[in-house]
Amino acid sequence: MERKEHLIEVCPVCGSSDIYYEAGGYAGKLYHCKRCGYIGALVVEADSAMIEAIRSEYEKGAASRDAGRD
Template sequence: MKRILVCPVCKSKEVELDAGGYTGKYYCKNCGYVGSFILEMTEGEYREMMEKEKFERKEDEKSKPKGVRED
């Protein structure tokens, strides 16, 4: 089963190895994150994570009062 690399900040799959070796650093092309911590998962796990986040965002929007802005 193929594993994919996912940015821990923006959840993008646009991640590449920036510097190799044991202390390898990864670079996210989407948000610019650079670091050694990266999420590694299957496509199925990725879809599940994204669906869960989408559901949680909808639930958060329902619980916020209408017309109130967050700065």
């Protein structure tokens, strides 16, 4: 029997599931991430491994941006 993956919609930038519709309807869907401020039409349907990979990359990028401010 095949095990079905549990996928959730997350922000493609930071991996947060705390996203909501900014706009929708005729113009298409726009999502807004409460964690990083991303606004865009793309969200990622991800399993737990992919979410962790997205978050890890986001944190590495945030750390390198913070290091450049010194």
